[in-house]
Amino acid sequence: MTTDNPMGSPGVHAELAKRRKAVLPDWLNTLYAEPIDIDHGAGRHVWDAEGNRYLDFFGGILTTMTAHALPEVTAAVSEQAGKILHSSTLYLNRPMIELAERIAEVSGIDDPRVFLTSSGTEANDTALLLATGYRASNQVLALRNSYHGRSFSSMAVTGNSSWSPTSLSPVQAQYVHGSRRPGAPLADLSDADFVDACVRDLEDVLDQLHGNVACLIAEPIQGVGGFATPPDGLFARFKEVLDRHGILWISDEVQTGWGRTGENFWGWQAHADNGKPDIVTFAKGIGNGLPIGGVVASAEVMNSVAANSISTFGGSPATAAGALANLDYLLEHDLRANARHTGAILRAELDSALGGIPGVADVRGKGLMIGVELRWPDGRPAPEMAAEVMEETRRRGVLVGKGGLSGNVLRIAPLLSVTESEAREGARVLLDALREVGEARS
Ligand code: PLP
Numbered sequence: 001m002t003t004d005n006p007m008g009s010p011g012v013h014a015e016l017a018k019r020r021k022a023v024l025p026d027w028l029n030t031l032y033a034e035p036i037d038i039d040h041g042a043g044r045h046v047w048d049a050e051g052n053r054y055l056d057f058f059g060g061i062l063t064t065m066t067a068h069a070l071p072e073v074t075a076a077v078s079e080q081a082g083k084i085l086h087s088s089t090l091y092l093n094r095p096m097i098e099l100a101e102r103i104a105e106v107s108g109i110d111d112p113r114v115f116l117t118s119s120g121t122e123a124n125d126t127a128l129l130l131a132t133g134y135r136a137s138n139q140v141l142a143l144r145n146s147y148h149g150r151s152f153s154s155m156a157v158t159g160n161s162s163w164s165p166t167s168l169s170p171v172q173a174q175y176v177h178g179s180r181r182p183g184a185p186l187a188d189l190s191d192a193d194f195v196d197a198c199v200r201d202l203e204d205v206l207d208q209l210h211g212n213v214a215c216l217i218a219e220p221i222q223g224v225g226g227f228a229t230p231p232d233g234l235f236a237r238f239k240e241v242l243d244r245h246g247i248l249w250i251s252d253e254v255q256t257g258w259g260r261t262g263e264n265f266w267g268w269q270a271h272a273d274n275g276k277p278d279i280v281t282f283a284k285g286i287g288n289g290l291p292i293g294g295v296v297a298s299a300e301v302m303n304s305v306a307a308n309s310i311s312t313f314g315g316s317p318a319t320a321a322g323a324l325a326n327l328d329y330l331l332e333h334d335l336r337a338n339a340r341h342t343g344a345i346l347r348a349e350l351d352s353a354l355g356g357i358p359g360v361a362d363v364r365g366k367g368l369m370i371g372v373e374l375r376w377p378d379g380r381p382a383p384e385m386a387a388e389v390m391e392e393t394r395r396r397g398v399l400v401g402k403g404g405l406s407g408n409v410l411r412i413a414p415l416l417s418v419t420e421s422e423a424r425e426g427a428r429v430l431l432d433a434l435r436e437v438g439e440a441r442s
Contacts, residue, residue: 011050013035013036013037013048013050016037016049017037020035031390031401032391033387033391036048036054036394036399037049040068041064041068042068042069043067043069044067044068044415044417044418044419044422045068046068046399052397053397054397054399055397055398055399055414055425055426056068056399057400057413057426057430058399058400058411058412058413059285059413059414059415062223062255062369062413063284063285063288064285064288064415065260065284065285065288065326065330065335065415065416066326066330066335066416067288067415068415070288070326070329072328072329073288073290073322073325073326075325076321076322076325077290077319077321077322077325080095080317081318083317084317085316085317085318086317087316088312089311089314089315093317094317095315095320095321095324096116096315096316096320098320098324099116099320099321099323099327100114100116100315102327103286106265106331107280107296108266108268108269108276108280109277109280109296109298110298111298111299112298112299113298113302114294115294115295115311115314116292116293116294116311116314116315117283117293117294117295117311118292118293118311118313118316118319119283119291119293120149120254120282120283120284121149121150121151121154121293122293122311122314123254123281123282123283123294123295124148124149124153124154124217124252125149125154126281127250127252127279127281127295127297128140128153128154128157128215128217128250129307130295130301130302131214131215131250131279131301132214133305133306133307134214134248134300134301134304134305135212135213135214135215136212137211137212137213139209139211139212140156140213140214140215140217141215141216141217142157142158142216142217143216143218145159145222145225145228145405146158146160146219146225146252147219147223147224157217160224191231191233194231194234195230195231195234198238199237199238199241202216202238202241203241206241206245213245213247214248215248215278215279216238216247216248216249216250218249218251219251219252219253219254219255219256220251220253220256220261220266220268220270220271221256221261221267221270221365221366223254223255223369223411224403225403225404225405226371226373226403226404226405226408226411227365227369227403227411228371229365229366229371232272232273233271233272235268235271235275236271236273236275237275238275239276239277248279248301249275249277249278249279250277250278250279250280250281251267251268251277251279251280252281253266253280253281253282254282254284254293255267255369256270256369257285257286258282258285258327258330258336258416259335259339259367260339260367260368260413260416261366261367261368262336262337262339262343262344262366263340263366266280268280270366270367278297278301279295279296279297280296281293281294281295282294286323286326286327287323287326288322288323288326290319290326291313293314294314330416333417335416336367336416338418339367339416341420342423343366343367343368343370345423345424345427346370346414346423346427347363347365347370349423349424349428350372350430350431351363353434353435357431357435357439358441359374359375359376359382359385359434359437359438359441360372360373360374360438361373361374368412368413368416368418369411369412370411370413371404371410371411372410372412372430372434373404373408373409374386374389374409374410377442381404381405381406381407381408382408383402383406385408385437385441386402386407386409386410387402387407388441389434389437390410392436393429396429396432397429398426398429398430400430401413412426412430414426
């Protein structure tokens, strides 16, 4: 950790942490025992209010996509804010139309229509509305270990316990973990047999339902679920089954979109033999921190609902202008190619921990979405080790995330503009921290 900000003021962490406790809900997740308050950022770095600098390998949960304080985005937002901040989709506004056009061009969806929202949760809610409306059915399939948002309906299709006591559970979740974690029921199968078993499970669930199912919602690589990565070909085989029944596939690209996986543009394209979704939802990276999400579907699906609807903040001019500048920057600088290149460097470094550092049970993912799963020698998840490694990397000036059902997977997701030397520096810090904690605990 480098203290190179003369503006930093010691003691503010403690003061803000105290005020936070008095005013925010107890269940708001903070990654560290002592929360960090981020004050500002530039490029791939952020500074806390005490002046400490960190290399950002989490991007505020894969949300800052291109760079912190990117001048192009700042200029676009402030120029638009100086003209008008809000007009509503009841009126036309140029940034919204231009952004929708650009997203439609890269969407991979035939005859695309785009609806903009202000978050990923809202995008998924909209996709569920579209699919259930189009299919005239309320039956929705989702996968175990998934995360789709924190509204009542997106939680209902989330196979993760964080809010389950209060959510509906209409989910017919089958076993498709994706992570081939040691000890999992299907862990010893070959990739091909694992895919077969998942497909049989999907067919079995459909047999048991005896009815009209609207859609399957799934993340191509599960984000909150610990970057659980299914074998190639799984979604293509799912899609064949779904197509036989006319069931739509919603690909939740909130974490995997915009080149994050280094392979093509969307997570669904990152698997060889991929199937093509009917609906794509997105958020996070497109806004580089501005609150924006959205849905792309064919005109047939998008226009099938008899809605007379708007989203107050969806496509709001300043947000759309910023997102457009961000997307243009990503495309002009081919950050997807950079994600593939730097992701491979990072991955090669982290792969060396497998078998070499006690507790490292799996390294997985694609591009700049790399999960490091931690387990004790008897196979039990090691969330305590993950928490310690995070504290240690923080102390050494690198921010990473964690996830997985047990909180035992480190999530490494640098900004897509990360340089080779930053990738190597982050990998070295991670490996040192893993080694120190793993060896002390073994
Ligand atoms: N879908 C996925 C895959 C996510 O990871 C998230 C958030 O982490 C969401 C949906 C919800 O997005 P938001 O927090 O913008 O509502």
